[in-house]
Amino acid sequence: MSNAASPRQIAASLTELWSPRVVAELDDSYVKVAKVHGTLAWHSHDDEDELFFILAGRLRIEMESDTVELGEGEMFVVPKGVRHNPVAEQECLLMLIERKSTLHTGNVVTGKTRSLAEQLREV
Structure with missing residues (x-):
């Protein structure tokens, strides 16, 4: 089975900001895309790393000790x-x-927090 996909095109088609969508599964991980603008929320993921890859535009990741x-x-x-x-x-x-197992905004819940069910919705 081979289904090619363009993460950039899928992300560009999204209408909601800060609402990631699952586009693929890789072993015990999800590949997600999102369209973002503004600020999400200060949060952490106690047991999981999180990889950000920029498809278009610029993103600043503020951390307590670095940016x-x-x-x-x-x-x-x-x-x-x-x-x-x-x-x-x-x-x-x-x-x-x-x-x-990664929660969208980790240990913090805001109005922008999306459940896994929301992230698994069809694009």
């Missing part, structure tokens, strides 16, 4: 347990790779 600026084609892994806050000054398309 990382990412542009198109760049990636960064936020290590488990590190409090972070993703910020996009302009619209940004991104791909995330996370273990299936």
Whole structure:
């Protein structure tokens, strides 16, 4: 079975900001895409790393001890347990790779928090 997909095109088609959608499964991980703009929330994932890959635009990942600026084609892994806050000054398309157990906003619940069921909805 082979189904090719364009993560960038799928992310661009999303109408909700900060609402990741699962586009693939890889062993015990999900591959997700999202369209973001503004600030998500300070949060952490106690037991999971989180990979951010920028498909288009720019993303700043603020952490308590550092800040990382990412542009198109760049990636960064936020290590488990590190409090972070993703910020996009302009619209940004991104791909995330996370273990299936990773909660959207980790240990924090806000109005932007999406359940796994919401992330698994059809695109």
